[in-house]
Amino acid sequence: MEIFRLAKASEIYNISTKNLTELLQLKLIPHIKKISTSNRASYYIPSAFVDYAKEVLNFETLEDATGKVEDFYNKNGTKIITFSNLKGGVGKTSVASNFAYSLAVLNKRVLLVDMDSQANTSRYFANQYFTGKSIKNIFDTLMRKEKIDNAFVHSHIHRLEFDNASLDLLPSELALGRVVEFSRAVFTMPHKKLNDILKYVKDDYDFIVIDTPPSTGLSLHMAIYASDIMSIVTDAEDFSVNGLKELASEIEEIEEETDRSITVDSIFINKVKNSKIHEVYIEAIAKLAIEQNIDNVFTISDSTRIKEAQNLHIPMLEYKSELDKGLVMSSSVMEYAIEKALEG
Numbered sequence: 001m002e003i004f005r006l007a008k009a010s011e012i013y014n015i016s017t018k019n020l021t022e023l024l025q026l027k028l029i030p031h032i033k034k035i036s037t038s039n040r041a042s043y044y045i046p047s048a049f050v051d052y053a054k055e056v057l058n059f060e061t062l063e064d065a066t067g068k069v070e071d072f073y074n075k076n077g078t079k080i081i082t083f084s085n086l087k088g089g090v091g092k093t094s095v096a097s098n099f100a101y102s103l104a105v106l107n108k109r110v111l112l113v114d115m116d117s118q119a120n121t122s123r124y125f126a127n128q129y130f131t132g133k134s135i136k137n138i139f140d141t142l143m144r145k146e147k148i149d150n151a152f153v154h155s156h157i158h159r160l161e162f163d164n165a166s167l168d169l170l171p172s173e174l175a176l177g178r179v180v181e182f183s184r185a186v187f188t189m190p191h192k193k194l195n196d197i198l199k200y201v202k203d204d205y206d207f208i209v210i211d212t213p214p215s216t217g218l219s220l221h222m223a224i225y226a227s228d229i230m231s232i233v234t235d236a237e238d239f240s241v242n243g244l245k246e247l248a249s250e251i252e253e254i255e256e257e258t259d260r261s262i263t264v265d266s267i268f269i270n271k272v273k274n275s276k277i278h279e280v281y282i283e284a285i286a287k288l289a290i291e292q293n294i295d296n297v298f299t300i301s302d303s304t305r306i307k308e309a310q311n312l313h314i315p316m317l318e319y320k321s322e323l324d325k326g327l328v329m330s331s332s333v334m335e336y337a338i339e340k341a342l343e344g
């Protein structure tokens, strides 16, 4: 992927830096802004973002874009996407969070929902514990048979502000797992309950991204019932291929039980190393994807940059070393986000 600084982009796209800066400031062209210690902003402009803006806003040259009205909202309504795998530690949380953020950079209104009681998504971006202020409390309220509404759900949603984009988080906490399982005894159709919660705020977003726990269970059933699309995140290790087959049959069972069909449209193979054995597993996973009619197979290399960004509680796209290296680690997540954003 090509990524330019302001001066270079202005040269390439044949537009004055002044006009280009204006377009970036209006967010007509998504970009990544870094504020340096001298307080001067430098702009990083991925070519893919320019292409995206051109397509969404329907203009040929950047000059045509001046005076355009900003409208990046989904034409076809809210899309709900779940990231899943029955295995833990493969990168579900890393991919789901960075995907949600990438959509926000593309000017979409995004809600990130943490359905894992480990609450790693909540802590990655918010670096805080949400005890008593999470989705768990909404489930508590439903179980007491109390009515909820848009304002009530929003009162549990937290705004995440980053340098380049903002998105919303519906966080989790440790007690979520227990409450979700307990809800089986309370509701006749417990798998519908996440959907029941999200429907109150659905219209406020273009995308809702759900991160799930590394196990089968009611949380996964709820997420699948609420979703339109599912993306699978896996590593390229022994058992991963079998694990994917298990997940596929689990999804089929849930579809039958919940009378709902979901499209699995992508697999992210994460933590890929340059090795013979990984090549073999990637090939096996790609073959499986074809058998299962899964359109996209992405790979993400193993890199400490992902961990480093997480330690700083910032998205990959805002991490300096990642920018310096040309957004290599974030490129496939960004590619998927652009694909979904254009479908929206």
Ligand SMILES: Nc1ncnc2c1ncn2[C@@H]1O[C@H](COP(=O)(O)OP(=O)(O)O)[C@@H](O)[C@H]1O
Residues within 6 Å of the ligand: 087, 088, 089, 090, 091, 092, 093, 094, 095, 120, 214, 270, 271, 272, 300, 301, 302, 303, 304, 306, 307, 310
């Ligand atoms: N491509 C990668 N390279 C190196 N470390 C990674 C990569 N992706 C994720 N990690 C690290 O692996 C750990 C597990 O990732 P996480 O996203 O929490 O997985 P999951 O949600 O599937 O349990 C985290 O410490 C994360 O920083």
Ligand SMILES: [Mg+2]
Residues within 6 Å of the ligand: 092, 093, 094, 116, 120, 121, 211, 212
């Ligand atoms: Mg996780």
